[in-house]
Amino acid sequence: MNSVRVIYHLARADFLERVRRYSFLAMLGLIVFLGYQVAIGNMTLQLGQYRGEFNSAWVGALMSVNATLLIGWFGFYLVKGSVARDRETGVGQIMATTPLTRPLYMLGKWLSNLAVLIALVAVLVLAGIILQFWKGESTQINLAAYLVPYLFIALPLMGLVAAFAVLFEAIPFLQGGFGNIVYFMAFIISIPLSMENLTGKFAVFEPMGIGILEQDMGVAVRTVYPDYNGDFSLGPAEDVFNTFTWTGIHWTPDLILARFSFFGLAILLTLFAALFFDRFDPSRSKPRRTKSTASSPDLIAAAPPPALASVHLTPLAASANRFSFFNVLLAELKLLLKGQRWWWYAIAGILIIVCFANPSESTRQIILPLAWVWPVLVWSAIGNREIHNNVQQMTFSSASPLWRQLPAQWLAGFIVTLLIGIGALLRFLIDGDTTGLLALLSGAIFIPSLALASGVWSGTSKLFEILYISIWYIGPLNKVLELDFIGANNNGRPEFFIPVSMALIAFAILGRARQVRN
Amino acid sequence: MQLTIQNLGKQYKRDFWGLKGFSLNIKPGILGLLGPNGAGKSTFMRMLATITKPTEGTILWNGIDIVNSPDTLRGVLGYLPQDFGVYPNLTAVEFLEYMAAIKGLDAASTRKRIEELLLLVNLKDAAKRPLGGYSGGMKQRVGIAQALLNDPQLLIVDEPTVGLDPEERVRFRNLLSDLSGERIVILSTHIVSDVEATATHIVLVNKGQLLRDAAPEDLLKELDSKVWEWTVHSDDLSVLKQKHIVSGTIRKSDGVQVRVVSGTQPEAQAENVSPNLEDAYLYFIGGRS
Numbered sequence: 001m002n003s004v005r006v007i008y009h010l011a012r013a014d015f016l017e018r019v020r021r022y023s024f025l026a027m028l029g030l031i032v033f034l035g036y037q038v039a040i041g042n043m044t045l046q047l048g049q050y051r052g053e054f055n056s057a058w059v060g061a062l063m064s065v066n067a068t069l070l071i072g073w074f075g076f077y078l079v080k081g082s083v084a085r086d087r088e089t090g091v092g093q094i095m096a097t098t099p100l101t102r103p104l105y106m107l108g109k110w111l112s113n114l115a116v117l118i119a120l121v122a123v124l125v126l127a128g129i130i131l132q133f134w135k136g137e138s139t140q141i142n143l144a145a146y147l148v149p150y151l152f153i154a155l156p157l158m159g160l161v162a163a164f165a166v167l168f169e170a171i172p173f174l175q176g177g178f179g180n181i182v183y184f185m186a187f188i189i190s191i192p193l194s195m196e197n198l199t200g201k202f203a204v205f206e207p208m209g210i211g212i213l214e215q216d217m218g219v220a221v222r223t224v225y226p227d228y229n230g231d232f233s234l235g236p237a238e239d240v241f242n243t244f245t246w247t248g249i250h251w252t253p254d255l256i257l258a259r260f261s262f263f264g265l266a267i268l269l270t271l272f273a274a275l276f277f278d279r280f281d282p283s284r285s286k287p288r289r290t291k292s293t294a295s296s297p298d299l300i301a302a303a304p305p306p307a308l309a310s311v312h313l314t315p316l317a318a319s320a321n322r323f324s325f326f327n328v329l330l331a332e333l334k335l336l337l338k339g340q341r342w343w344w345y346a347i348a349g350i351l352i353i354v355c356f357a358n359p360s361e362s363t364r365q366i367i368l369p370l371a372w373v374w375p376v377l378v379w380s381a382i383g384n385r386e387i388h389n390n391v392q393q394m395t396f397s398s399a400s401p402l403w404r405q406l407p408a409q410w411l412a413g414f415i416v417t418l419l420i421g422i423g424a425l426l427r428f429l430i431d432g433d434t435t436g437l438l439a440l441l442s443g444a445i446f447i448p449s450l451a452l453a454s455g456v457w458s459g460t461s462k463l464f465e466i467l468y469i470s471i472w473y474i475g476p477l478n479k480v481l482e483l484d485f486i487g488a489n490n491n492g493r494p495e496f497f498i499p500v501s502m503a504l505i506a507f508a509i510l511g512r513a514r515q516v517r518n
Numbered sequence: 519m520q521l522t523i524q525n526l527g528k529q530y531k532r533d534f535w536g537l538k539g540f541s542l543n544i545k546p547g548i549l550g551l552l553g554p555n556g557a558g559k560s561t562f563m564r565m566l567a568t569i570t571k572p573t574e575g576t577i578l579w580n581g582i583d584i585v586n587s588p589d590t591l592r593g594v595l596g597y598l599p600q601d602f603g604v605y606p607n608l609t610a611v612e613f614l615e616y617m618a619a620i621k622g623l624d625a626a627s628t629r630k631r632i633e634e635l636l637l638l639v640n641l642k643d644a645a646k647r648p649l650g651g652y653s654g655g656m657k658q659r660v661g662i663a664q665a666l667l668n669d670p671q672l673l674i675v676d677e678p679t680v681g682l683d684p685e686e687r688v689r690f691r692n693l694l695s696d697l698s699g700e701r702i703v704i705l706s707t708h709i710v711s712d713v714e715a716t717a718t719h720i721v722l723v724n725k726g727q728l729l730r731d732a733a734p735e736d737l738l739k740e741l742d743s744k745v746w747e748w749t750v751h752s753d754d755l756s757v758l759k760q761k762h763i764v765s766g767t768i769r770k771s772d773g774v775q776v777r778v779v780s781g782t783q784p785e786a787q788a789e790n791v792s793p794n795l796e797d798a799y800l801y802f803i804g805g806r807s
Contacts, residue, residue: 122661316631316668320623389606397569398622
């Protein structure tokens with residue numbers, strides 16, 4: 001009983017702390033926006049050219065699928081970070097001195113993550129009811145049919161997402177930006193993989209719950225329209241639909257148990273995470289390898305202080321105060337690149353060489369996009385490093401922080417981007433591929449601009465990591481030409497991305513000005 | 519060189535002012551800011567350091583309003599915040615080089631200055647190691663070094679001795695005294711002995727209000743004939759604490775020697791003694807003024 005109380009209070013405090021943050025409000029705003037997108041038909045479930053009548057079961061299923069995709073994907077980033085916060089605020093060290101066990105702590109965090117995700121789903125639940133009345137195709141609210149998809153489809157996935165967030169926080173190499181990218185890619189890849197492989201009676205084990213809906217709705221539509229081709233999609237409404245009535249899945253105890261088994265899996269994952277959790281013991285964290293000559297990885301001991309003989313500072317000559325932009329730029333470059341391991345540079349070097357050694361065409365389509373995802377964690381520190389390392393009071397109280405430091409930060413980002421793309425740049429020059437060159441340059445301008453604006457305004461590296469990987473994945477990789485900032489599949493869009501970059505820089509300046517004059 | 523503060527105020531919420539009606543005229547020397555936690559010291563210092571914008575009032579540096587033109591001050595400002603971080607992957611030298619660059623120091627002066635500063639804060643031996651491995655006190659010393667990089671005319675240090683061992687604390691206090699000649703040093707702390715050892719002027723702050731603005735000797739003069747010492751039985755101590763401001767106790771073989779701040783002689787056997795700054799602090803902050 002005492003354990004339950006501990007978990008409850010851990011989760012409660014953590015939940016309250018998080019829902020009072022602006023990031024939660026921002027996510028709520030995003031969810032309301034999603035509800036609106038569903039309402040205006042931009043996120044509609046389609047079965048070929050058919051869709052269900054907007055009754056309670058259909059709306060519930062539609063909203064649940066949207067919840068699993070959006071909250072399951074981006075909610076992870078919202079809930080991940082609560083262990084890190086305990087570490088940064090020092091609360092963790094206080095907790096570590098109590099009898100709190102690692103599994104209890106992890107379960108508390110899981111529960112709190114789950115509560116935050118459920119709060120987000122609840123917004124969609126309310127939006128769905130409004131949607132049904134708005135559409136007016138069926139004004140009778142069948143509460144059970146409406147709520148069941150949330151309960152059996154969305155919630156089990158939320159349980160899993162909450163557990164993954166805990167797991168990623170416990171495993172050292174997944175704690176930072178690398179973990180964010182791993183989750184992003186894993187989520188994208190897992191959707192088609194699980195839908196393809198978990199079919200028939202195993203569809204219920206497809207975490208997103210899309211498979212089981214696809215199967216059940218498919219049966220319903222086929223009874224009315226036997227020519228249904230089996231297509232199932234979620235996205236903007238395309239054709240004029242014929243509608244059919246779908247009254248929901250007949251949830252048998254077996255099905256419910258199967259869906260709820262995800263909670264069991266989530267708890268197992270959470271307990272598994274406890275094995276990796278260092279319980280805020282700095283000595284258990286893997287020390288970074290540095291060029292330090294110290295033989296011990298522990299804290300460096302200062303040399304015994306000499307006698308208190310006073311050391312006098314030579315007064316600085318007035319001429320010493322001569323600002324050099326080049327010095328600031330060098331310092332910013334050092335900050336960007338310092339701390340990377342040798343293999344990071346080795347892979348960057350290989351990517352540069354491979355870009356240069358291949359024909360212009362394949363460099364544009366495959367190698368340059370790969371090269372320009374490699375430094376994502378370097379770029380993502382731009383604009384938020386001061387806040388992240390708590391040096392903002394010192395740097396922002398220096399002379400002209402806005403016009404001396406910010407341009408240097410952007411330029412350092414631009415130089416790193418260009419350096420990673422230097423192989424491709426030379427290749428395009430040699431091959432006379434001017435359109436490729438122009439696209440590369442606009443990409444090199446766009447990336448640090450996006451990083452700077454995201455970093456300054458969010459104060460974290462997460463926003464850039466998510467935004468950039470999304471654009472990179474949708475544009476250059478999936479050939480959505482509007483977002484192809486590299487010019488992987490066409491000539492790029494410098495006429496779009498350069499003005500956007502300028503706007504992003506202006507936005508960053510605005511944000512930094514706000515930070516400096518708080 | 520003069521820093522003039524007129525009717526300065528910072529409102530955090532509709533009904534909560536972190537600081538209100540602050541007016542001061544600061545000249546070269548060390549100004550010690552004393553006050554309990556949450557008194558408004560850090561708010562005041564952040565406004566002076568151009569980090570936080572005041573809700574009302576003006577701050578004039580040599581006659582120029584730094585709220586409207588903060589860069590006038592920033593070029594000659596050294597600031598050590600109460601709570602700050604460092605870039606963990608940089609060494610102390612690299613971090614100071616970075617700070618020097620953004621403060622606008624030329625390369626040649628920077629090198630020499632950093633060398634001297636590292637010697638001064640006793641980090642010469644650890645200078646080439648990543649800051650991520652530094653202890654709290656060592657990081658604090660890096661913070662002190664960065665504040666002194668540009669040979670500031672206005673040096674603002676907020677709780678500078680937190681995390682320093684006693685020897686380093688003495689060293690830092692001596693340093694502040696050495697530095698104070700031709701510049702303004704504003705030192706905020708609630709370690710009264712730090713202020714006592716260095717300050718040429720003292721400002722007492724409580725609940726966002728300026729209570730006293732005086733030279734230490736004037737402050738102590740106000741307490742003449744108000745500090746008493748005598749020995750009581752240890753059982754009587756708790757009753758005594760409820761009745762008077764007890765600024766010190768020493769256990770002795772015949773009981774407890776108490777030090778009390780009181781306008782009148784508290785007991786017949788109480789003897790009048792010379793006041794110190796801690797007595798003054800308790801007297802004024804305790805609301806007996």
